[in-house]
Amino acid sequence: MSQNISKFDPRGLVVPLLLIALWWASAHWGWADTRLVVPPLDVVAYAREQFVSGELALGLVASLARDLAGFAIGAGAGLVIGALLALSPLTDRLAGPSLHAVKQVALFAWIPLISVWFGQGEPAKLVFIALATFYPVLFNTYEGIKSVRRELAEVTRVFGFGRRQTLLRLVLPAASPQIFAGLHLGLIYSWLGTIGAEYYLKVAPGVSTPLIDGREHFEMARVLYGMVLIGLVGALLNAVATRLEQRTLRWRPR
Amino acid sequence: MSAIGTLSLKHLNKSYPVKGQPLSVLEDISLDIQPGEFISIVGSSGCGKSTLLRLLIGLEDQFDGEILLDGQPVKGPSLERGIVFQDHRLFPWLTVEQNVALALENSPLSEADKRDTIAQHIELVSLTGFEKAYPHQLSGGMSQRVAIARGLVNRPRILLLDEPFGALDALTRAHLQVELQRIWQAEGITTVLVTHDVDEAVFLGDRVVVMQPRPGRIKRIVPVPLPHPRVRGDVRLAALRDDILADFSDAPRETLIEQPAPLPQRFEDFVLAW
């Protein structure tokens, strides 16, 4: 992915530019409902206004803080429980099936219950984001540890490794690519969870505010601005995660 | 106590459970290996060579018969026995240096001594300058040499080699055979080399153990009474090779690949049963 980003191909711009031209033209000549098709510059103007007034920074900071806090909780739980299940067959037998069963409930179906149990405020939002992060991290940690090659485990036996040594020298490093993949996925899901939490639970400052307000007041410019913002933050999180992964896992063949 | 590095196998029998039934893999293997001796084991694929080495290193504890190292029964792996696996089994996240160091994790040496002996062994396999390389940057031959260094770095009394050069091209293989002969002579370690290459077996071994399959048995033991270092292309080696090859004159039996039963992933296998 990162290779694609670094290698810029102008052909990729054709479709977006065409769309913008079409959009601009239909706004200019009134081909469609003018409320739906606002001039592209309106979006830019709105973005600028948000930037200057500080609303942009406020929303971004609030959402990112929420996202990272929820991510930390969910990822922490996912790592610990995933490792525990993978390392202890008994725990796996006991809790594995239940965890799988609970996972079947679609993420957003938890919203009503969470809103009753934790209210509509920040705690409920964190719970939801943590839940969104939890499962990808859990499963990847589990699978990563389970897929440690038996051949390599035999090597540690030949050298007389104890439990702790085996865990630190073999299991964790061997599982790390998949654990990182899980964390990466968890980060992406936490962002989805953040938007979901802001959208479904009580409104609070955040990047979703323009979306919600824009829809309520039928202001297309705000909605589009909000979408771009969400997309950009998602891309940013993705890029950061990829960079970290590549850094930490330098030993992998490309 | 007998001299250092005497290995004797007495009536070894080993079977694996296959579909609920025990399948005999090794049958009545008896062999006495002298200290400093170089033993080659040849046999067609599937005749239990790797299994035999796994018994010797101590990775399998379910078997009948006795394995004695200097008169003491072998129980579990120990640093006095080194092994080079058929697939080199380097840890991909560790550099060459760190992979060799892995073998010294539980050695009583001081840190400084460890550093020295690691450097020495990397030099021994002619890899000086590649200490910081990761396995994916190495060629097959280089990886195999790292594995040999890792197997030797503990100065084991016994070195077991499981088809260490099987996956290499002919030139690299010939080169590494000469290297191995040099290392073996320099270190004087009792060595057991498993191979399916009769040339290799004859070139390196003081004795060649010929095995036959289903179940794995010793067919005969051929002494190679030539001094080391040997010269490739020696007519006496060629004669011995032809003699041994005659044992394999039957066309190999063609069978479909059997999908190995998916290995149950068990954490107890990591010796951390809890």
Place this chain on the structure above:
Amino acid sequence: MTSIPRSVSALRLPPVLAGYLTALSRGLLALLLPLGLLLLWQLIAEQQWISPQLLPPPTQVLDSLLELYSSGELASNLGISLARVLWGFAAGSAAGLLLGVAMGLSPRVEAYLLPTFKAISLVPVIGWVPLFILFVGIEESLKVLVIAKAVMVPVAINAMKGIRNVPVGFFEVARLYRFSLWRTVRKVVLPAALPSLANGLRLGLSNAWMALVAVELLASSEGIGYLMVYGRQLFQLDLVMATMVVIGVVGLVLDQGLQLLERHLLTWRNSAY
């Protein structure tokens, strides 16, 4: 495999019987935790340590599940939801396959479309909902649109990946024997990319179910998600929980169903994978 089967096999039972016993003991072990939790839950609810408004007893949840079923409400709402999933999935997977196959086969198409596709995928479904609402309102088309978007992304990505990963050697063989484009696609590309295609469709279907729940919670007057909103509004948590159970079971059935189909269609693959 571990302690339990070992002790079972120590009894030297015939393998078939031992297998059953192993499965049975494992099943019992798996039930231990949920049964324990259920009992604890029932106890807490009965003793009213937590208000039943917040935690209705499991028996009550079961009751409302049964009532949903016997009143026919479950069937009608589930039917509506499944129809939405079906339409959304059909539209999304058709678009995704078309897009993914085209981008996979032609680097030129990829160069033109991939950045736009990436930008579209980067905004999660929820982010698209307001835009869709402004354009199409909150009726059926909204649901289909939202689900289709959720399906399209994984289907297209996996189709593209699958085709990209077809070994070049296969294409060379096809060229050697002068296969036409269509023949190459049918005889080489599709079979080789099938596992990845199937995987994408499965991900798509599971996304479809997620998206359906999300959109029905937001704007719907019928369907399984609506039942949930309704229960929440009336503070009938038993209804909410009963609906969650249904959502989980349907999600499982959809996923397993497709997996079964996949396994059936892909038997040629090496069983090690």
